Amino acid sequence: MRLLLTFALTYPWRSAFTLLAMLIAGVMEGVGLLLLLPMLSIATGEQGPVDDNTLAGLGHLLTEALTRLGITPSVGSLLILIVACIVLKGALLLLARTQIGYTVAHVATDLRLALLRALLAARWEYYLRQPVGSLANAAGTEAIRASAGYLYGASAVAMLIQACIYATVALLVSWEAALASLLAGAVVILALSRLMRKTHRAGLRQTQYLKSLLTRLTDSLQSVKPLKAMARESLLGPVLEADNTRLNRALRREVISLEALATLQEPMLAVILAVGLYVALTQWGMQFNAVMVMVLLLARLLTHLTKVQRQYQRMLSQESAFWSMQDAIEKAKRDCEKTAGGIPPRLEKCVRLEKVSFAYDNTLVLRRATLDIPARSFTAIVGPSGVGKSTLADLITGLLRPQQGQIWIDDVPFEQMNLLMWRQSIGYVPQDTFLLHDTVLHNVTLGDPALTQADAEAALRAAGAWEFVTAMPDGIQTSVGERGAALSGGQRQRIAIARALVNQPQLLILDEVTSALDRESEAAICRTLRELRGRLTILAISHQPALVEAAERVYRLQNGTAVLIMDGGTPVAASPVLHGETNLAGG
Ligand code: ADP
Numbered sequence: 001m002r003l004l005l006t007f008a009l010t011y012p013w014r015s016a017f018t019l020l021a022m023l024i025a026g027v028m029e030g031v032g033l034l035l036l037l038p039m040l041s042i043a044t045g046e047q048g049p050v051d052d053n054t055l056a057g058l059g060h061l062l063t064e065a066l067t068r069l070g071i072t073p074s075v076g077s078l079l080i081l082i083v084a085c086i087v088l089k090g091a092l093l094l095l096a097r098t099q100i101g102y103t104v105a106h107v108a109t110d111l112r113l114a115l116l117r118a119l120l121a122a123r124w125e126y127y128l129r130q131p132v133g134s135l136a137n138a139a140g141t142e143a144i145r146a147s148a149g150y151l152y153g154a155s156a157v158a159m160l161i162q163a164c165i166y167a168t169v170a171l172l173v174s175w176e177a178a179l180a181s182l183l184a185g186a187v188v189i190l191a192l193s194r195l196m197r198k199t200h201r202a203g204l205r206q207t208q209y210l211k212s213l214l215t216r217l218t219d220s221l222q223s224v225k226p227l228k229a230m231a232r233e234s235l236l237g238p239v240l241e242a243d244n245t246r247l248n249r250a251l252r253r254e255v256i257s258l259e260a261l262a263t264l265q266e267p268m269l270a271v272i273l274a275v276g277l278y279v280a281l282t283q284w285g286m287q288f289n290a291v292m293v294m295v296l297l298l299a300r301l302l303t304h305l306t307k308v309q310r311q312y313q314r315m316l317s318q319e320s321a322f323w324s325m326q327d328a329i330e331k332a333k334r335d336c337e338k339t340a341g342g343i344p345p346r347l348e349k350c351v352r353l354e355k356v357s358f359a360y361d362n363t364l365v366l367r368r369a370t371l372d373i374p375a376r377s378f379t380a381i382v383g384p385s386g387v388g389k390s391t392l393a394d395l396i397t398g399l400l401r402p403q404q405g406q407i408w409i410d411d412v413p414f415e416q417m418n419l420l421m422w423r424q425s426i427g428y429v430p431q432d433t434f435l436l437h438d439t440v441l442h443n444v445t446l447g448d449p450a451l452t453q454a455d456a457e458a459a460l461r462a463a464g465a466w467e468f469v470t471a472m473p474d475g476i477q478t479s480v481g482e483r484g485a486a487l488s489g490g491q492r493q494r495i496a497i498a499r500a501l502v503n504q505p506q507l508l509i510l511d512e513v514t515s516a517l518d519r520e521s522e523a524a525i526c527r528t529l530r531e532l533r534g535r536l537t538i539l540a541i542s543h544q545p546a547l548v549e550a551a552e553r554v555y556r557l558q559n560g561t562a563v564l565i566m567d568g569g570t571p572v573a574a575s576p577v578l579h580g581e582t583n584l585a586g587g
Contacts, residue, residue: 003319004153010110011103018099022158025092026165032085033169036293038063039078093158100154107147111325112139118332124399125360126335133218134211138325141210145321152318156311163304170297177280181298184272185305192264195257196313202254203317207324209250213243254317261313265306273299339419347425347506347537349410350374351396353562356405358391365391367560368405373553375506378529378538380548382565383557389541392557393509396539397426427500431512433492440469441476444498451502459502464528465494490521497528508532510540514547526550 008015063073071077115138119127170178220236227233277295280286286294351373358366365388373379373396381389394400395407398419407414409422435443444459445451456476460466468491472478480486480495487495493513500508510529514522526546529538533552540547548554554566564572 003149003315003322004157006322007103007107007150007153011106014099014103018096018103018154019157019161021092021096021099022161025089025096026161028085028089028092029162030165030169032082032089033166033293033297034062034172035078035082035085036296037173038066038073039075039082040293042073042078043075096158100151100158103154104147104151107150107322108143111143111146111322111329114329115139115325115332118329118336121337122332122335123337124394126332131215131219132222133215134328136218137211137214138328141214142207142321142325145207145318146325149315149318149322152311152315156308156315159304159308159311163301163308166297166301166304170294170301173297174286174294176284177276177294177298178301181272181276181301184276185302188265188268188272188302188306189309191268192261192309195261195264196309196316199254199257199261199313200316200319202250202257204320205250206247206254206317207320209243209247211324213240213247216240216243258310258313258317261310265310269299269302269306272302337419341414341416341418343412343417345409345412345417345422345425345506347375347409350408351507351537351539352408353392353395354406354408356395356402356407357560358388358395358400358402360391364560366395366402369557369560369562370405371555371562371564373537373539375537376534377553378533378540378551379553379555380540380542380551381555381557381562382541382543382548384543387557388560389557390511392562393428393511393539393541396507397423397428397509424503425506427497427503427505427508429493429496429500429508429510429513431515433496435480435487435492435495437479437481439474439477439479440472440495443480443495444502446499455502456498459498460495462501462528462532463494463498464524464531465491465498468494488521490517490524493517493521493525494528497525501532505536507537507539510538510542510547512541512543514542514544519546522546 066073066077066081071081115135119130119135167178167182170181216239220239224233224236227236273295276298277291280291280294281288353369353371355368355370356366357364357368369392381392383389391400395402398414401414409417436446440460441453441456444456453476457466460469460476469476469478478486480492497508497510497513514525517525522544523546526549529540529547530550532538538551540551542548548566551566552569553564555562556565557563566572
């Protein structure tokens, strides 16, 4: 029920329109059914029994209403009216179902977009904790299941409206018979309610196991190359088997519950209708035409009531996927990144880290580290793998926030600065470049409409890539192939540098950009960076000697602190303590 309410509140106009169309369609059907009464009376020549006041009165009332509208009740005119009601009902239901169809598509799309937006706006640490498989599952399977849940829920409502109309008409024709049927319907629904709970549980388990299975599957497939190379891929089977078996069991339970409900409803209804027919004809002595209308009505009423239950049961089996997605969206929203500061950043003096400490959960990475990155300098951070170099870069971009200490951009504390503007002034090049299967131009501008081809050309020149780009068959319009397969590692990195430079950043951060390159490509990138020196601030994270040699200022990260080992291109042998806290070991 909560699910239906949530959908109604999320799409209020569409829901109201659909509901109204379904209501009018139901009324049309009710009128059509009621018109059967005078039509059957005229056709069979039977008049309502004297003691059956309700029925006689109802038939009389309808005939009178038609005469007043200028329609002479006859078999022909009544048949035309009945057909008109059915056609109108069909048209309205089509309209309502089209709206439901639109909403079904919207539910999946809106949920995916909401999840994506919430994730992109969340703190980087939150994003890091999310398993890729779980997100892929949410965007794929859960979104589809949630929209199927909406479809079943909406169908249940449509059936319920029609059932209500049948119940009203049946009450008008014979309230005793209608009440008896409603009671019988309630008994059937209650008797089978256990199956509803079972389906709900099975759906919930499916959501859990699918999430777990897809998380493992994605992780496993990402690491399949070494496993295949060592012929150990068979080890993946047992890892995925447990989740798969549990998922299979939950699916089996769901299917059995769905089928059991559908199978048990029919014989129960047949018994109720047979008893009703027997009582009406033999005990209450109702007329044949009235009994036929009642049987038609009650059969429809009961069928619709059971259909409501079946659609509702299907909704319950899918519902958990919607809540699981909502939960993921809410969690991401709660962990939303704070970009409160409003001061526009101006990197004219330096970026300063002052006594900065940072830990991932229980892993302390930086311990009261202090360092300066002067504006328009080329600063390198070196140190063994895992010492915290990338973490330091993430602190400077604001993806991570220090638990202690302060980061300054010139004289502005980080949290008072406009984070979005700061990031817009940064060019960032990671070790693993991602290139799109598109042209060089698109890979540089990423489709930003504010950037022109001339901007891309200037960036490619600055990145030392223009020469090889012009030598390509279609120049800047040449496709780089799948993930840039048509280019060498060095060329890919230089296109990535051009992409970082195209927005004319104040600060260029290079995270191990040359570590996967051969000496020649590395030397070419170092030349490029030397040429960029003085034009913007460069921070390079590396353990490659060539890159370090190109830098003017070098820090070594060790034991969580930063040690200045080169300044102005001159090695610092035993320099005084920088900023009081810096450890001076190493060099
Ligand atoms: P470097 O760039 O010097 O290789 P990193 O900054 O990547 O080092 O990592 C520093 C330390 O923090 C390593 O021990 C690494 O295992 C740990 N670490 C990095 N990222 C995470 C994370 N998302 N969660 C937990 N620990 C992490």
